[in-house]
Amino acid sequence: MEQNKRNKIKILFLVLLLIKSLGYTEWEKITDGIEYQKFTLSDPNDVYVVRISRNEPSVLLDVGVGGGTIRDIREPVSKIVSRYQNIVNYSGQQYNIVAAVNGDFFSYDTDQVVGGQVILGTYADKMGSRGKFAFKNLSSVFIDKTVSFSGKVTFADGSQTNINDINVPRGNNQLILYTFHYDYSTFTTADGCEVVVGYVNEPLSPNKEVSGVVREIRSGIGSALIPFDGFVLSASSSAATLLEQKCKVGDVIKVKLSITSSAGKDWTDVYSAVEGNQWFVSNGQLTSDLWEERHPRTAVAYNDNYIYLIVCDGRRSTSIGMKLSELGNFCIQYLQAKEALNLDGGGSSTMWVNGSVKNVPSDGTERSVANALFVAKTATDKSLRFNHTDVVKTITGANLKLGPGTQFGNITQLNKNTICVVSSSPLNGVFAKGDYWWKIEYNNTEGWINQSVLSDTIAPAVPQLLYPQNNSQMVDRNPVFRWTSVEDPDGVYYTLVVSSNTDFTSKIVYELSLTTNYYVPAEHGDFKVNTTYYWYVTSRDKGENESGQSEIFSFVIISSGDVTKPGQVVSLEAT
Known part of the structure; x- marks a missing residue:
């Protein structure tokens, strides 16, 4: 019996040694359902893996772009994460990003991704013919390859026309649809027509018809601002003439951006997607014609239980990089992955986890990239401070934003005490980027403003005086003044005025900003x-809405003797 026990211990010890020799360490918990591990392989190679449980309900995968704009900016992965940290989606979910890797290949000439992307549920960049990873939710992900694009606008009269492309510079006689992912503006010339559509309370999801209301028609102006909860249709030449003929302010129009897969994959309700290149593991097997050069690598993979973000270092003696077949074998043998897609590698390969870059980028520092694939825990937080149609005002100068968050562009600058009205939006009161946000209308312009610079226009109640009582006589030369407290959603400040004459021209006490009663x-x-x-x-709130003056009380000091109990009253009866 004792010998059997010793043999079992030896076997366990050998198994642990084998596991260690294969590069296994313990999975490190990042947060519920998300783990990280570094594998040190004998090649030698260092491989960094984030493992996401497909049973964690509050996790989303999404794509972020450099500078927050598709148009022409690259940034390191860590800066992209910072830009998208604490943003909110159309469902009111705030992102707490815990891990990220670099995404698609990009052009050094344009600083744009080579392929397409779906961001925050919106088909934001037309897909190409290379491999692409699509995320609907944790229970529904897939890899696809060749897809085609089509776009339609349905006007108020029921007629339709084609959308040529999305979020690209407008060409001659083209109709382009712009979303806020492109930039804060369309950056178009003045030789066309642009229709600004608002009241779009959902993303422009692939294969889904979405409605909005025409808010503005801009002919011969160009560079329309792009709202978060809307889009811009921009056209030139005969396409511009069609927009001018078919649209008027107040019209309800519909758009549909479709993705058709040659393999029959269903892109409906895809929430995020990133394009890469080679689909190197399929059905748990290596695919053919793989790139067999040795480089740093980035990939996304999955099986029935987990989604994996993977980075392999390279171009240094302690981590030489991998051929795609080697990366595929790692995914199959170590992670039991069934599917895997190669993303941009080389000096772009970067893994960020909980505030720091885990790998050693081969450039010696983080390379600026066009986009990143990240994993976020989500939560929802809303303020109930205001309601639709409430009249509000600014308590300082403030920027009216294109969307709920500091990352959005400015529409205009509002001065202190600007009167606005709360507009209708399902996202009103949502928490993003450190504050609650409200959609408001000012001077026929709608935009978003943070709650910390808003107040209602209703004054607090008038305080009731308590002590010293009216017409009382006191022996205390230091009376404690008391009054009823007043409630106000924005907080209350009290002004206390004490004088020796009834017109209050000679003030003994003049306190303007008391916070106690x-x-x-x-x-x-x-x-x-x-x-x-x-x-x-009197009382006032942070918006400087001031109550009326309380009634005036009087009292008399009748003795100057030492008093040990402040506020002692000789007579509380009126004289």
Whole structure:
């Protein structure tokens, strides 16, 4: 019996040694359902893996672009993460990004991705013919290859026309659809027509018809601002003439951006997608014609239980990089992956986890890339401070934004005490980028503004005076003044005024910003014996909405003797 026990211990020890020799370590928990591990292989290679459980309900995968714009900016993965951290999607879910890798290949000439992408549920960049990873939710992901694009606009009269492309510079006689992912503006010339569509309370998801309301028609102007909850149709030449003929302010129009897969994959309700290149593992097997040069690598893979983000270092003696067949074998043998897609590698390969870059990029520092694939925990937080149609005002100068968050472009600058009205939006009160956000209308312009610079226009209630009571006589030269507290959603400040005359021209106490409903004067203050004093209180909120003045009370100091109990009253009855 004892010998069998010793043999089992030896076998366990050998298994642990084997596991260690194969590069296994413990999975490190990042947050619920998301783990990280570094594998040190004998090639030698260092491989970094984030493992995402497909049973965690509050996790989303999404794509972020450099500078927050598709148009022409690259950034390191860590900066892309910072830009998208704490943003909110159309469902009101705030992102807490915990891990990310670099995404698609890009052009050094344009700083744009080579392929397409779906971001925040919107088909934001037309897909190409290379391999692409699509995420609907944790229970529905797939890899696809060749797809085709089609876009349609349905006007208020029921007629239709084609959309030529999405979020690209407008060409001659083209109709282009722009979303906020492109930039804050269309950056078009003035020789066309642009129709700004608003009240779009859902993403322009692939294969789904989405409605909106025409808010503005801009002919011969160009560079329309692009709202978060809307889009811009931009056309030139005869396509512009068609827009001018078919659209008027207030019209309800519909758009549909379709992705058709040659393999029959269903792109409906895809929430995010990133394009890569070679689909190197399929059905748990290596595919053919793989790139067999040795480089740093980035990939996304999955099986029935997990989704994996993978980075392999390369171009250094302690980690030489992998051929795609080697990366495929790693995915199959170590991760039991059934499918895997190669993303941009080389100096672009970067893995960010919980605030730091885990791998050693071969450029010696993070390379600026066009996009990143990230994993985020989500939560929803909303304020109920205001309601639709509430009249509000700014308490400081403030920027009216194109969307709910500091990352959006400015529409206009509002001065202090600007009066606005809360507009209708399902995202009103949503928490993003450190504040709650409200959609408001000002001077026929709608935009978003943060709650911390808003107040209602309703004054707080008038405080009721409590002590010293009216017409009372006191022996305390340092009376404690008390009044009823007042409630206001924006908080309350009190003004206390005490004077020796009824017109209050001679102020003994003048406190403008008390936050408590009492006031204690300095010991042996300016109150004199045999003198009548008068006092009142007002209240105001942070928006400087001020209540009316309370009634005026009076009291008399009748003795200057030492008093050990502040506020002692000789008579509480009116004289």
